[in-house]
Amino acid sequence: MKSFSLKALFPIILCIICTVFTVYMFTAGTVLGFIAVAFSLCLVLWAFGLYRSVSGMVNVDYKLIRFTKKLKKLLKTSSTVYIMGHKFSDLDSVGSSYGLYSALRDKYNVKLVVNKQNTLARPLVDFLRFSDKDCEIFDYSEIEDTVDENSLLIVLDTHRNVIMDYQELYDRVARLVIIDHHRKADDFVDRTQAKYMKSSASSACEIVTFIIRLMGIRKPGIVAATALLSGIMLDTKNFVMNTNANTFGAASFLRQNRADPVLIKKMFSESVEVCKRKYEIVSGVELLDNCAIARTETNDQFTRIATAQAADELLGINGVVAAFVMCPSDDKVNISARSFGDVDVQKIMARLGGGGHKTVAACQISVPDMERADALLRKAIQEHIKER
Numbered sequence: 024m025k026s027f028s029l030k031a032l033f034p035i036i037l038c039i040i041c042t043v044f045t046v047y048m049f050t051a052g053t054v055l056g057f058i059a060v061a062f063s064l065c066l067v068l069w070a071f072g073l074y075r076s077v078s079g080m081v082n083v084d085y086k087l088i089r090f091t092k093k094l095k096k097l098l099k100t101s102s103t104v105y106i107m108g109h110k111f112s113d114l115d116s117v118g119s120s121y122g123l124y125s126a127l128r129d130k131y132n133v134k135l136v137v138n139k140q141n142t143l144a145r146p147l148v149d150f151l152r153f154s155d156k157d158c159e160i161f162d163y164s165e166i167e168d169t170v171d172e173n174s175l176l177i178v179l180d181t182h183r184n185v186i187m188d189y190q191e192l193y194d195r196v197a198r199l200v201i202i203d204h205h206r207k208a209d210d211f212v213d214r215t216q217a218k219y220m221k222s223s224a225s226s227a228c229e230i231v232t233f234i235i236r237l238m239g240i241r242k243p244g245i246v247a248a249t250a251l252l253s254g255i256m257l258d259t260k261n262f263v264m265n266t267n268a269n270t271f272g273a274a275s276f277l278r279q280n281r282a283d284p285v286l287i288k289k290m291f292s293e294s295v296e297v298c299k300r301k302y303e304i305v306s307g308v309e310l311l312d313n314c315a316i317a318r319t320e321t322n323d324q325f326t327r328i329a330t331a332q333a334a335d336e337l338l339g340i341n342g343v344v345a346a347f348v349m350c351p352s353d354d355k356v357n358i359s360a361r362s363f364g365d366v367d368v369q370k371i372m373a374r375l376g377g378g379g380h381k382t383v384a385a386c387q388i389s390v391p392d393m394e395r396a397d398a399l400l401r402k403a404i405q406e407h408i409k410e411r
């Protein structure tokens with residue numbers, strides 16, 4: 024709210040300053056007075072123009088305005104611009120990359136780089152290839168030879184070089200821009216030409232939506248709008264987690280541009296095996312002090328996805344504030360934890376040697392069997408509750 028009132032105040036304050044300035048100049052002489060009137064008018068119009076160009080976007084973040092300007096300058100002096108996300112790219116990574124790519128491609132020599140073998144956003148990649156025939160998605164090996172000293176790399180949805188989709192590309196490009204919404208890690212990349220990191224943003228797609236608005240693009244096209252909305256929906260778990268007014272402002276803009284939520288829902292669809300596994304896990308749930316605990320004894324390719332999804336699903340149970348799902352992994356046990364934020368699952372996982380965030384965390388314990396892991400987990404939960 025505070026930035027909202029600031030945004031509205033900006034043109035008004037400018038009006039007052041200009042009026043005072045004009046009156047003062049008139050006392051100095053008529054000609055100067057008229058120049059002052061013209062100057063003030065321009066300034067006020069500019070302020071309102073700026074205000075309007077981003078209206079609908081709830082908060083005008085002046086850092087983002089500055090960042091966008093800097094980005095434009097960098098783009099102009101670059102030979103080739105590579106846009107890349109993180110390893111095992113998801114809808115947010117690919118969606119934001121494509122959103123930015125489609126905004127820039129008419130003016131600049133941009134290349135979209137995604138590791139197509141190792142992506143979790145296969146449905147989106149297929150959708151982009153199918154609906155945008157002009158869009159080429161490159162693997163690193165295909166663009167390797169085009170890198171030169173004036174190349175610019177824009178990395179989205181991560182700020183850690185170790186999890187960038189192609190670290191080889193990062194290592195070779197001298198000019199770097201980072202756009203991310205994750206909380207700053209210790210091993211963040213500091214050799215950037217420009218960066219925009221905002222942990223209160225829901226997703227990289229939300230940030231990119233703002234950037235393309237600030238670049239003056241009013242109609243991003245149905246494919247880009249859908250790609251961008253898919254990332255927002257993924258990272259907010261369909262507008263539940265980490266949202267603020269900006270998230271809905273961005274979503275509203277994308278929907279105005281015909282982003283297709285049904286198509287996105289289809290991108291989230293899972294195989295029947297994963298689905299079955301997920302509900303098997305959910306059906307075995309036990310409750311402990313408003314915490315849901317479930318487990319699976321199987322360990323196959325579907326389990327990893329099903330475990331995470333089951334943990335999300337368990338938060339839908341009446342009264343449940345945190346959910347934990349255990350699954351075996353060789354001679355260890357993995358635990359996925361989720362919460363709405365009232366219970367800090369990161370702290371609970373940290374007791375077991377794991378980590379993550381307040382709402383999403385995990386750990387791996389070296390115990391031979393599930394019973395032992397279950398006991399340790401229950402102990403950690405109860406200790407955490409006692410200490411709160």
Ligand SMILES: [Mn+2]
Nearest residue numbers: 115180227258
């Ligand atoms: Mn993301």
